[in-house]
Amino acid sequence: MRHQTLERVQYIFLFVLLIALAGIGLIAARTAGLGLPDAAGFRPQGVVGAAWDRQIAFISGHAGNDSGAICEDDDGNVLLTEADINARVAELASERLQRAGANVVILEEYDGRLRGLQADVLLSIHADSCIEATGYKAAVHQDSLIPVTNEELLSCIDTVYPEITGLPHHPNTVTHNMTEYHAFRRIDPQTPAAIIELGFLGGDQAMLVEQPELIAKGVVDSLLCFLEKHTKR
Numbered sequence: 576m577r578h579q580t581l582e583r584v585q586y587i588f589l590f591v592l593l594i595a596l597a598g599i600g601l602i603a604a605r606t607a608g609l610g611l612p613d614a615a616g617f618r619p620q621g622v623v624g625a626a627w628d629r630q631i632a633f634i635s636g637h638a639g640n641d642s643g644a645i646c647e648d649d650d651g652n653v654l655l656t657e658a659d660i661n662a663r664v665a666e667l668a669s670e671r672l673q674r675a676g677a678n679v680v681i682l683e684e685y686d687g688r689l690r691g692l693q694a695d696v697l698l699s700i701h702a703d704s705c706i707e708a709t710g711y712k713a714a715v716h717q718d719s720l721i722p723v724t725n726e727e728l729l730s731c732i733d734t735v736y737p738e739i740t741g742l743p744h745h746p747n748t749v750t751h752n753m754t755e756y757h758a759f760r761r762i763d764p765q766t767p768a769a770i771i772e773l774g775f776l777g778g779d780q781a782m783l784v785e786q787p788e789l790i791a792k793g794v795v796d797s798l799l800c801f802l803e804k805h806t807k808r
């Protein structure tokens with residue numbers, strides 16, 4: 576009788592051990608970035624040393640304020656808003672960066688938390704108007720106190736984002752609104768920050784609407800490039 580009980584306890588221990596091992600295996604696989612690919616066919620983001628425990632802030636462009644650029648049909652019905660595109664990309668990019676090990680916060684356009692914001696990097700996510708143009712562009716504060724750091728950030732975006740998305744640089748439309756972007760003046764002056772226009776709601780609509788995962792990967796890999804260059808704040 577006693578022997579049987581002992582055997583049962585052994586079986587239970589073995590069972591618990593197997594479950595624990597399976598759990599450890601799953602966590603290890605997740606950390607290594609193994610797993611089922613997402614809708615865009617990308618393997619899940621794995622942990623990145625340079626991203627570990629870093630503070631990343633996104634502004635979901637126009638959130639809490641207005642719709643931003645819009646596409647309308649001939650009757651004036653709104654078909655697509657920039658704010659929706661920005662929010663989707665901010666969400667997907669945030670998920671990827673969290674899997675990389677970073678702490679991510681998504682802010683509204685005029686979020687109160689922008690005042691004095693301290694982070695390893697801030698990126699404001701916008702998209703361009705509903706015209707038949709194609710391409711992305713990014714800008715940093717023209718009067719920044721950390722111009723070298725911000726140029727590194729911009730250079731990472733200008734190298735990595737077009738490489739991942741295939742979108743061309745569309746520099747002729749970088750406006751005063753971008754280099755004098757309101758958030759640049761609100762955040763802590765030591766926080767690296769940039770604003771990106773992901774593409775045009777018109778000419779790049781198919782990619783913005785149907786491949787937000789690809790756009791988000793372009794954003795995330797751009798920021799990872801910067802974090803790898805700037806390991807300490």
Ligand SMILES: [Zn+2]
Pocket residue numbers: 636637643644657701702
């Ligand atoms: Zn915008």
